[in-house]
Amino acid sequence: MDVLSDLLHRARARNALVRQLIQRPPWSLTFADAPPLTVVTTLAGHASIRFDEAGTAPVRLSAGDIALITGPGRYTIADAPSTPPQVVIHGRNKHLVGGRQETLGLARSLGPRTYGDGAPGATVMLRGAYELRGDVGDRLLGMLPPVATVPSGPATRAALDLLATEVTRDEPGQDTVLDRALDLVLVLALRAWCARPGRAPAWYQALADPAIGDALRLLHEEPGRRWTVAELATQAGMSRAAFAARFTALVGEPPIAYLTGWRMALGADLLRNTEATVAAVAHEVGYDDPFAFSVAFKRARGVTPSTWRRQAH
Known part of the structure; x- marks a missing residue:
């Protein structure tokens, strides 16, 4: 087993929190208790990731792009960098901070693990949270900067399509299927990110x-x-x-x-x-x-x- 496979095997997703958002702009979600590692992608439309830390520039995601975000900093995912926070999420709890009309869609359930207004032409975003623990997890996280972005490509798109299909299903063994589908997206994203010059660690x-x-x-x-x-x-x-x-x-x-x-x-x-x-x-x-x-x-x-x-x- 090669080094990356060993790290990923020991630190793989367990009870991962995977959610889908289908929402027309403007929308904004602030994550106050960031997990050690988050996988974020837009399947349609675009999104912006901004961080509370001063001097950290917002990151834009187009359809099919993937962002790997390492905790523990607070961050906001929105349709645009200027959209103010509408919902603050602490763990699995949502706190609405805007007016009812502004935030109702973000809190509306459209089915298993899916929220938003579901309107045609809306942004479709997937977010998977890893609760990595331990020294092996730290070695994996040590590969990454606070946010690593991977442009859309054929190698990752098929895995994203699989995750998007499975996130809305609710069948026996579904949590395990989602864990492994999220692992696949992470592996492909890490491999693509490390392949770019000057990004990968020495080992x-x-x-x-x-x-x-x-x-x-x-x-x-x-x-x-x-x-x-x-x-x-x-x-x-x-x-x-x-x-x-x-x-x-x-x-x-x-x-x-x-x-x-x-x-x-x-x-x-x-x-x-x-x-x-x-x-x-x-x-x-x-x-x-x-x-x-x-x-x-x-x-x-x-x-x-x-x-x-x-x-x-």
Whole structure:
């Protein structure tokens, strides 16, 4: 499994909140409690995304464009940058801030997960919210700026059409279908965004190198294995010195430092999300000695595994 696939598999959507808006201008939705990651797209018409932070320019979405928004800042999605807030959303609760005539359409249900006035020629917007948690989720979010936009294209359009079809259905297993459809949109959007020059993190660019890409895949497939630089170099068909130098140049850190960072991320999430003992977590991520794991974890996180677990809960 390659690095991006591993991150996405571990941080995939669960109980994602997916909603569709079909509304004529003017309309405006302010999201006060932004989740860690939001996927926004317009299927018809256009939209504008503006942020409360000073100095952040509004982002315009045309039909088929996708925006990936990383939290936790407050933001507004509207038909135009100048449209004042009409509805403020806190989690799953809506607060109307405009007059009744102005906001009635935004609050009207048109069917499962769909709101608006449903008028011909209206803007059609989809929004999917990810509640990513944990260190693995943070590594995925670390790929992105506050907002990353992906222009409309054939690769993403088919996935958007699937999500748009499924969001209005209400059949057995529908939540799982929506989670996976949203995952597909996210994967394709991330891949398209990372393909643009100067956007992808170093490790993503390193995946294109046959030797280093294979080494990264091995580290993610078997993080608990007792890897050495010499063994990784052999797997890559390179000398130890040449492999270490190339890995460091492409990824931005030495092989064992990368492996340790990944193990600490996995360990942190296991401590947070499971009842496994520290010794069991240590073994899971490649440490036969729980004390050695605790020393490495404290060096990376500043606290012991036991303290981390208590603070996480």
